[in-house]
Amino acid sequence: xxxxxxxxxxxxxxxxxxxxxxxxxxxxxxxxxxxxxxxxxxxxxxxxxxxxxxxxxxxxxxxxxxxxxxxxxxxxxxxxxxxxxxxxxxxxxxxxxxxxxxxxxxxxxxxxxxxxxxxxxxxxxxxxxxxxxxxxxxxxxxxxxxxxxxxxxxxxxxxxxxxxxxxxxxxxxxxxxxxxxxxxxxxxxxxxxxxxxxxxxxxxxxxxxxxxxxxxxxxxxxxxxxxxxxxxxxxxxxxxxxxxxxxxxxxxxxxxxxxxxxxx
Numbered sequence: 001x002x003x004x005x006x007x008x009x010x011x012x013x014x015x016x017x018x019x020x021x022x023x024x025x026x027x028x029x030x031x032x033x034x035x036x037x038x039x040x041x042x043x044x045x046x047x048x049x050x051x052x053x054x055x056x057x058x059x060x061x062x063x064x065x066x067x068x069x070x071x072x073x074x075x076x077x078x079x080x081x082x083x084x085x086x087x088x089x090x091x092x093x094x095x096x097x098x099x100x101x102x103x104x105x106x107x108x109x110x111x112x113x114x115x116x117x118x119x120x121x122x123x124x125x126x127x128x129x130x131x132x133x134x135x136x137x138x139x140x141x142x143x144x145x146x147x148x149x150x151x152x153x154x155x156x157x158x159x160x161x162x163x164x165x166x167x168x169x170x171x172x173x174x175x176x177x178x179x180x181x182x183x184x185x186x187x188x189x190x191x192x193x194x195x196x197x198x199x200x201x202x203x204x205x206x207x208x209x210x211x212x213x214x215x216x217x218x219x220x221x222x223x224x225x226x227x228x229x230x231x232x233x234x235x236x237x238x239x240x241x242x243x244x245x246x247x248x249x250x251x252x253x254x255x256x257x258x259x260x261x262x263x264x
Contacts, residue, residue, distance in 0.1 A: 004089065005045040008237075016241030017045055023115035023240055024048035024093075028101050028130055030077040031055075032064035032225025033144045033232070034120030039066045040233030042085040048093040049085060052109055053077040054100035064225045101126055112137045116236050119143035120229070124169070128176045131185060142235055144228050145170040145189035148218025153227035155192040158235055161185040166193060188231045195219065 009017045023046050027038045030053040038051060056076050061068035067080040078096035085094050099105055101121060110117075110133050117134040119141055121127045127143060134141040143161070146169035161177060164170040167189045177185060197219040 012241035019244035021047040026050040029120030036226040036229030117141040147225040149194035
């Protein structure tokens with residue numbers, strides 16, 4: 001095993017590392033959430049990726065997207081993420097698609113051989129379509145709810161979609177998924193109330209200070225969207241490793257941890 005992943009192996013064991021190396025994970029949407037999910041999965045030893053995004057990196061992405069630098073502006077996000085993953089693990093297999101996910105593209109992008117699907121898409125209709133198709137194929141899926149207009153990364157939670165609150169995107173998703181008969185979906189969401197973004201003064205306004213207002217794009221930062229992506233990657237790694245662990249291994253490790261703990 002490569003020493004690059006030796007520290008991870010101490011936590012998930014050889015079976016877990018083997019399962020991660022054999023896994024093929026699809027990440028749909030490579031923005032502030034999806035790029036960091038892909039990054040963490042690559043650094044955890046995942047062996048194969050399908051990366052799907054139809055946008056190129058812009059200067060406004062630099063504040064929160066792991067592949068966005070002054071050197072990558074203008075590159076397709078999927079290609080930039082592929083290059084980054086291969087720098088982390090040259091043995092990884094990465095299929096990068098500069099493509100829009102839709103009902104038309106779904107049949108060539110999704111298949112039952114996938115180990116996991118990461119939904120980091122930012123529109124409700126496409127998110128719902130992706131989730132329905134993945135679940136119909138029996139492929140596990142974890143979905144990101146709204147990371148924009150938030151400042152506190154400690155308010156994140158992993159939960160079923162029907163146990164979420166506060167998040168406007170989660171509310172919209174619950175309604176649509178319930179109508180489509182979806183009984184359960186693992187998501188990452190925040191209990192922080194969305195903040196009203198600031199807007200620049202208009203011509204003729206007095207003063208230079210920004211003021212709260214309406215914005216076409218949500219506010220974002222370097223810590224909340226990445227925290228969403230890291231939480232998603234953590235859930236996937238734990239899930240894949242747990243499924244690969246020998247029966248009783250987790251109980252034995254827990255018992256050993258309790259025995260090694262200092263006695264009061």
